[in-house]
Amino acid sequence: MRFFTAACAYGGNLMIYVLAFEIVGPKNRVGTTTVLFLVFAVGYMILSLVAFLLREWRHLQLAISLPFVLTFLAIIVFPESPRWLITKGRYKEATKIIEKIAKVNGTEAPQDLLNKLSEDSKEDKKQPSRIPVTQLDLIRTPNLRKKTLILWVDWFVVNIVYYGLSLSTSALGVDDYLAAFVSGAIEIPSYLFCWYMMDRFGRRITLVAFYIFGGVFCLTTIFIPLGAARAAVAMLGKFAITAAFGHIYIYSLEIYPTIIRSIGMGTSSMMARVSGILCPIILILGKYWEPLPVSLEEAPSLLESCL
Numbered sequence: 001m002r003f004f005t006a007a008c009a010y011g012g013n014l015m016i017y018v019l020a021f022e023i024v025g026p027k028n029r030v031g032t033t034t035v036l037f038l039v040f041a042v043g044y045m046i047l048s049l050v051a052f053l054l055r056e057w058r059h060l061q062l063a064i065s066l067p068f069v070l071t072f073l074a075i076i077v078f079p080e081s082p083r084w085l086i087t088k089g090r091y092k093e094a095t096k097i098i099e100k101i102a103k104v105n106g107t108e109a110p111q112d113l114l115n116k117l118s119e120d121s122k123e124d125k126k127q128p129s130r131i132p133v134t135q136l137d138l139i140r141t142p143n144l145r146k147k148t149l150i151l152w153v154d155w156f157v158v159n160i161v162y163y164g165l166s167l168s169t170s171a172l173g174v175d176d177y178l179a180a181f182v183s184g185a186i187e188i189p190s191y192l193f194c195w196y197m198m199d200r201f202g203r204r205i206t207l208v209a210f211y212i213f214g215g216v217f218c219l220t221t222i223f224i225p226l227g228a229a230r231a232a233v234a235m236l237g238k239f240a241i242t243a244a245f246g247h248i249y250i251y252s253l254e255i256y257p258t259i260i261r262s263i264g265m266g267t268s269s270m271m272a273r274v275s276g277i278l279c280p281i282i283l284i285l286g287k288y289w290e291p292l293p294v295s296l297e298e299a300p301s302l303l304e305s306c307l
Contacts, residue, residue, distance in 0.1 A: 011266075019081055020033060021033060022081040022083045022258060023082070030195055030199065034195040038188055041185070041191065042188075044183070047180075049177075050063050079101070082097045084258060086258075134263070137263070138260065138264055138267060151248070151264070152267070152268055154251075155275075156272060157211075157275070158245050161218070161301050162238075164283070165237060165238045168294075190239045194246045207244060207247050210241070213236075214238075214240035214241035215237075215301035217234070217236045218234065218241070220233050221237070252265055253265065
């Protein structure tokens with residue numbers, strides 16, 4: 001049951017970002033995605049509070065499962081991505097959604113766009129059936145293959161650092177619930193800072209900076225005794241890595257074209273889940289040498305900055 005729960009939850013979570021990214025204009029994409037990250041951070045904080053109040057795991061599981069019922073409202077409220085519909089040749093559906101979006105915004109859909117969709121719809125009927133897109137298309141061309149492989153490594157590294165920090169709050173020498181709450185709270189300014197830095201300095205240089213600062217701060221905790229000082233430095237590392245986490249989501253959404261965006265995000269997220277599986281195993285190694293988990297989880301972020 002946990003396997004299917006995780007599979008559905010992560011898949012749904014990923015599609016929220018893809019749909020939100022595709023349904024807004026280019027100028028608002030980073031801001032819209034950042035708002036979703038902020039909601040994620042608030043949920044992180046609420047989870048720590050609920051876990052503090054409900055110590056019995058069955059009650060906790062029920063409390064965090066019931067809100068998923070609200071996601072069914074998304075089927076009614078959220079329209080399908082018009083960009084995705086266009087790539088699939090479903091022009092009439094795309095036209096209706098575009099007109100609906102324009103109506104909600106108190107404006108009119110561009111007539112030239114509607115005429116173009118109508119012409120494309122007629123022309124598409126004369127063409128043979130479309131060839132379905134598969135995961136192999138991610139590595140079919142040299143350019144896309146290079147970008148995909150780098151993104152896979154990025155997702156693997158940022159996830160192992162992010163969850164390595166999130167799961168090791170007990171090693172900070174402070175209350176677990178408080179550390180988890182602060183860990184979620186630090187993500188709010190981190191995502192806002194990521195938004196500002198991406199708009200101000202671009203994508204590549206900011207991602208490299210986040211990796212370097214995150215790795216340096218986290219590795220520094222090896223030399224700091226348990227207590228508030230270590231927790232503070234670890235939170236600085238969490239700040240930088242969280243920014244990298246949000247950055248790589250947005251960067252991946254921007255790199256992949258609409259027709260293959262969901263597949264690209266899905267395979268990238270799969271690589272992140274692989275590193276997520278390794279995190280608890282790496283943390284166990286701390287029984288043999290305390291600095292080992294931090295070294296194995298944080299050092300890759302410094303190496304990744306070279307890519």
